[in-house]
Amino acid sequence: MPDLSLSVTVNGRTLHRTVPPHLRLLDLLREDLHLTGSKEGCGAGECGTCSVFVDGVLLKSCLVPAAKVDGADVETVESLGPRGALSVVQRAFHKAGASQCGYCIPGMVMAATAALRSNPRLGDEEIKERLGGNICRCTGYQKIFDAVALARDVLCGVRPASALDEEELKDGSFIGTSVRRLDAPSKVTGALRYAGDMTLPGMLHVKVLRSPHAHAVIRSLDTSEAEAMDGVAAIVTAADVPGKDGFGVFVRDQPVMARGKVRYVGEAIAAVAAEDLVTATRALAKIKVAYEILPGVFDPDAALMPGAPVLHDYAADNLVKHIPIRKGDVEAGFAAADVIIEECFETQQVEHAYLEPEAGLAYVDPDGVVTVHSPSQNITHHRHMLSDILALPINKVRMIMSPVGGGFGGKEDMIYQGMLALLAMKTGQPVRLVFTREESVSTTAKRHSARISYRMGLARDGRITASEIRAVYDGGAYGMSTEGVIRKGAILAGGPYAIPNVKIDTYGVYTNNTPSGAFRSFGSLQTQFATESMLDMAAERLGLDPFELRRRNAMRAGDTTHTQQRLDSASLLDVLAGAEGAARWERGAPVVRGAVRGDLAGEGTRPPCRLGARFAAPVPEAQAEEVA
Amino acid sequence: MLTCDHYITARTLDAAFDAMEAFAGRYRLVAGATDILPWAREGRAGDVHIEALIDISKIADLNGVVIGKSRVRLGAATPFQAFLEDRALSAVLPNMRHCAIWFACDQIRASATIGGNVANASPAADGMPALLVLNAEVELALRDTGGVRRRSVPLAELVEGPSRTSIAPGEIITSFECDALPTHGGAFEKVGHRRSLVIAVACLSVAVSLDAGRKAFDDVRIAAGGIGPKAVRLAHTEALLRGAPLDAGTIAEAAELELDLVQSRSRRDYRRAVLRGFLTRALVCAAREAGADVDVLEQTLEAVDA
Numbered sequence: 001m002p003d004l005s006l007s008v009t010v011n012g013r014t015l016h017r018t019v020p021p022h023l024r025l026l027d028l029l030r031e032d033l034h035l036t037g038s039k040e041g042c043g044a045g046e047c048g049t050c051s052v053f054v055d056g057v058l059l060k061s062c063l064v065p066a067a068k069v070d071g072a073d074v075e076t077v078e079s080l081g082p083r084g085a086l087s088v089v090q091r092a093f094h095k096a097g098a099s100q101c102g103y104c105i106p107g108m109v110m111a112a113t114a115a116l117r118s119n120p121r122l123g124d125e126e127i128k129e130r131l132g133g134n135i136c137r138c139t140g141y142q143k144i145f146d147a148v149a150l151a152r153d154v155l156c157g158v159r160p161a162s163a164l165d166e167e168e169l170k171d172g173s174f175i176g177t178s179v180r181r182l183d184a185p186s187k188v189t190g191a192l193r194y195a196g197d198m199t200l201p202g203m204l205h206v207k208v209l210r211s212p213h214a215h216a217v218i219r220s221l222d223t224s225e226a227e228a229m230d231g232v233a234a235i236v237t238a239a240d241v242p243g244k245d246g247f248g249v250f251v252r253d254q255p256v257m258a259r260g261k262v263r264y265v266g267e268a269i270a271a272v273a274a275e276d277l278v279t280a281t282r283a284l285a286k287i288k289v290a291y292e293i294l295p296g297v298f299d300p301d302a303a304l305m306p307g308a309p310v311l312h313d314y315a316a317d318n319l320v321k322h323i324p325i326r327k328g329d330v331e332a333g334f335a336a337a338d339v340i341i342e343e344c345f346e347t348q349q350v351e352h353a354y355l356e357p358e359a360g361l362a363y364v365d366p367d368g369v370v371t372v373h374s375p376s377q378n379i380t381h382h383r384h385m386l387s388d389i390l391a392l393p394i395n396k397v398r399m400i401m402s403p404v405g406g407g408f409g410g411k412e413d414m415i416y417q418g419m420l421a422l423l424a425m426k427t428g429q430p431v432r433l434v435f436t437r438e439e440s441v442s443t444t445a446k447r448h449s450a451r452i453s454y455r456m457g458l459a460r461d462g463r464i465t466a467s468e469i470r471a472v473y474d475g476g477a478y479g480m481s482t483e484g485v486i487r488k489g490a491i492l493a494g495g496p497y498a499i500p501n502v503k504i505d506t507y508g509v510y511t512n513n514t515p516s517g518a519f520r521s522f523g524s525l526q527t528q529f530a531t532e533s534m535l536d537m538a539a540e541r542l543g544l545d546p547f548e549l550r551r552r553n554a555m556r557a558g559d560t561t562h563t564q565q566r567l568d569s570a571s572l573l574d575v576l577a578g579a580e581g582a583a584r585w586e587r588g589a590p591v592v593r594g595a596v597r598g599d600l601a602g603e604g605t606r607p608p609c610r611l612g613a614r615f616a617a618p619v620p621e622a623q624a625e626e627v628a
Numbered sequence: 629m630l631t632c633d634h635y636i637t638a639r640t641l642d643a644a645f646d647a648m649e650a651f652a653g654r655y656r657l658v659a660g661a662t663d664i665l666p667w668a669r670e671g672r673a674g675d676v677h678i679e680a681l682i683d684i685s686k687i688a689d690l691n692g693v694v695i696g697k698s699r700v701r702l703g704a705a706t707p708f709q710a711f712l713e714d715r716a717l718s719a720v721l722p723n724m725r726h727c728a729i730w731f732a733c734d735q736i737r738a739s740a741t742i743g744g745n746v747a748n749a750s751p752a753a754d755g756m757p758a759l760l761v762l763n764a765e766v767e768l769a770l771r772d773t774g775g776v777r778r779r780s781v782p783l784a785e786l787v788e789g790p791s792r793t794s795i796a797p798g799e800i801i802t803s804f805e806c807d808a809l810p811t812h813g814g815a816f817e818k819v820g821h822r823r824s825l826v827i828a829v830a831c832l833s834v835a836v837s838l839d840a841g842r843k844a845f846d847d848v849r850i851a852a853g854g855i856g857p858k859a860v861r862l863a864h865t866e867a868l869l870r871g872a873p874l875d876a877g878t879i880a881e882a883a884e885l886e887l888d889l890v891q892s893r894s895r896r897d898y899r900r901a902v903l904r905g906f907l908t909r910a911l912v913c914a915a916r917e918a919g920a921d922v923d924v925l926e927q928t929l930e931a932v933d934a
């Protein structure tokens with residue numbers, strides 16, 4: 001591959017570099033110059049984490065061939081603050097609490113800086129518009145917008161510079177005071193290193209061969225040609241696992257890499273460590289796998305039918321777990337009801353979409369300790385599992401939790417750390433794996449989809465006399481957190497309502513879909529969605545106000561939950577009152593509303609999104625202070 | 629991942645043709661790279677190796693804007709952001725800034741070129757309806773034994789369907805010649821899953837001028853994208869509106885006239901409803917920008933809609 005010579009000025013220093021001709025500006029910055037404040041959240045122009053200035057214009061460096069910056073002047077987030085200090089924009093982000101996982105924040109700071117350079121007096125709507133190219137999954141955009149407005153006001157002299165300082169403690173107490181986050185400076189400057197930002201001398205790059213089939217027996221797996229390629233250091237497969245293979249939160253049913261059979265599209269089969277990513281990628285194409293395709297099952301109800309394809313030998317019925325809850329006598333409850341409503345609900349899979357794709361770095365330290373850095377949400381558990389998998393005593397396995405660039409439950413399962421450990425052991429070199437966004441979306445755990453059959457009996461006054469709920473959750477190909485998820489789903493299924501007679505069954509089922517795992521709210525969202533929908537339908541049937549219906553059924557202090565726990569306190573009534581007030585709810589049954597609703601629009605409601613705020617903006621004043 | 633053996637940055641048209649000759653059949657042109665890089669990823673083309681990438685974005689011929697009395701020449705490498713930043717340009721092409729503000733985001737717009745948008749020939753390309761409204765003529769250049777040959781084609785003819793154009797192998801789009809519309813008002817409507825960074829489910833570009841009393845339409849130009857295999861002008865609707873009074877009845881009638889143009893394979897009824905709403909709103913916005921007082925008209929139309 002002939003190389004490309006570049007000279008480029010980066011953060012004030014002119015550099016001459018010879019690079020592969022296809023290199024992107026983002027790779028040049030991150031891999032060659034170790035300027036890892038620019039992140040790769042998507043590699044496809046969608047997220048903005050890679051934003052840098054090229055000749056003063058903000059670009060997404062994942063879509064800029066490095067060749068384009070020959071002779072150009074590039075500024076990254078690392079250049080914003082004077083050495084060791086923060087720029088006004090960065091200080092404003094710190095003050096406003098505009099950073100959570102932090103992965104999007106350097107890009108946000110760059111977009112904010114660009115916005116203020118374009119129009120130092122931009123209005124609040126224009127701030128939103130100019131940050132439209134950047135995605136944040138955790139902070140929530142409001143604090144980010146607040147930070148930009150604060151920076152604008154300080155730079156324009158509308159607010160004093162002291163507005164950026166930490167708030168003084170109110171009466172010497174942290175409670176009631178807006179305290180700045182300790183880790184924010186490292187996030188707003190891009191200094192914080194996530195797993196994919198770390199490098200070690202001699203580090204190899206890892207790519208994973210994944211199954212194109214949902215259900216198939218692996219007849220043969222030949223890595224010899226790939227292994228013989230120049231630049232390839234090692235390849236690992238299930239055959240390289242020295243100990244007891246298998247991980248999972250409740251049942252260790254998932255091998256580090258497919259063992260004899262694949263159970264979902266995207267399942268890892270082999271991992272290659274090579275000198276660079278291009279070589280590792282090309283090696284994948286040289287691995288030969290012969291599959292015998294098996295019939296698959298993609299619907300959890302179908303998977304429960306006799307004769308359905310079986311995923312795991314240990315579970316001939318494809319059942320991961322069944323959680324039953326019984327309270328009172330539902331049949332008696334239905335007999336006493338004036339109205340019985342029956343409905344079926346389906347919810348879909350959901351991707352966590354944390355901005356940091358999965359990444360990890362592993363090496364064997366001089367004392368023989370296998371060390372894995374990864375944004376794992378459960379390192380101790382991972383360490384124990386890895387010790388069994390590697391057949392190493394626990395003191396020879398070390399998991400280091402790198403900063404988590406968003407998790408939401410999706411980084412609880414140990415889906416790739418095993419491959420990294422094996423490659424580090426096999427090569428004796430540090431190895432790093434960074435998922436592409438597509439890989440992250442298509443192969444990692446999702447929120448369980450569920451099908452919920454519901455029967456609810458109510459008296460004419462709205463009191464629920466009985467609830468019968470059957471929820472079938474699609475666990476996908478492996479158990480992961482399914483057992484816990486469906487347990488929580490069952491416990492909370494009936495909702496925060498005092499119901500004398502309850503029958504709840506939740507099932508976690510194996511299918512050949514992408515495995516499902518932990519996700520915020522852990523299984524309860526699915527059943528609660530059904531419960532609240534049922535109550536809205538009941539309000540319509542009974543001619544009752546939906547808030548009133550919920551109040552009549554609300555659990556109060558002294559009530560027992562569906563799992564027989566006595567409540568010392570209950571806040572549902574306060575929550576309902578708060579929501580009702582904030583929504584300016586028009587009282588009455590759902591059927592009484594006419595064509596014009598008084599509770600829509602008005603204060604506190606966002607109008608539909610329009611763009612073009614900058615067209616109305618005043619002409620920026622040239623003498624406005626320069627944005628550092 | 630997109631890999632190549634050579635990345636050649638052409639500074640002149642001739643240098644580009646030299647490279648295209650040297651790697652005939654084994655190259656791809658690159659302008660802003662905002663279509664070609666995401667294309668070479670998993671789920672689309674996957675890992676792609678192209679022997680030579682020939683970057684044409686720095687060729688002088690493809691850059692620069694010339695504003696003439698009745699026509700405007702836009703270099704093919706003009707990025708969409710130019711329509712937001714160059715006030716002289718948005719004054720004569722009033723619909724383009726509205727198109728640009730809905731196009732991707734500030735960062736992508738700074739790279740994404742009009743030539744790439746047209747050559748890529750997506751049925752949902754935002755630039756297409758906007759350039760059709762301007763009666764854009766596309767200038768292309770090709771070098772053969774006889775030297776550099778140039779031809780000019782109406783944009784409506786160049787793009788044939790999804791990813792299909794009549795750009796010949798070895799041809800480069802050098803520029804677009806557009807009508808200068810200094811007294812028109814412009815508007816753009818777009819809907820997708822979110823506001824920024826979104827491929828249009830449907831989009832609409834409008835430019836209108838008014839009669840002397842500002843109470844009736846004079847010239848009306850409308851084009852829609854995302855509703856069929858390629859973007860189209862709404863010729864009958866334009867004819868109905870030309871010279872017609874600027875009132876609710878006329879606009880409501882116009883908004884219904886050509887909904888049959890929606891030929892998408894999916895969500896046809898939805899797109900028809902959207903197109904009707906777009907037409908109503910865009911005509912009012914463009915008329916306002918052209919100097920009409922449309923506040924009362926807008927309220928009337930909103931009430932009709934509700």
Ligand SMILES: Cc1cc2nc3c(=O)[nH]c(=O)nc-3n(C[C@H](O)[C@H](O)[C@H](O)COP(=O)(O)OP(=O)(O)OC[C@H]3O[C@@H](n4cnc5c(N)ncnc54)[C@H](O)[C@@H]3O)c2cc1C
Nearest residue numbers: 045659660661662663664732741743744745747753754801
């Ligand atoms: C995050 C994101 C958001 C986007 N949002 C939008 C959007 O809102 N609306 C929209 O319409 N598009 C959008 N796009 C698509 C893309 O940005 C546009 O189509 C853009 O105009 C392509 O131009 P380019 O210069 O980047 O093309 P390139 O990727 O450089 O080239 C695209 C194709 O055109 C060919 N080509 C380029 N220039 C010429 C020329 N002068 N002569 C002949 N062939 C040429 C190339 O060979 C290539 O095949 C988006 C893309 C991304 C990544």
Ligand code: FES
Nearest residue numbers: 042043047048062
């Ligand atoms: S926009 Fe470049 S990494 Fe997401």
Ligand code: FES
Nearest residue numbers: 101102104136137
């Ligand atoms: S803080 Fe924005 S993605 Fe986490």
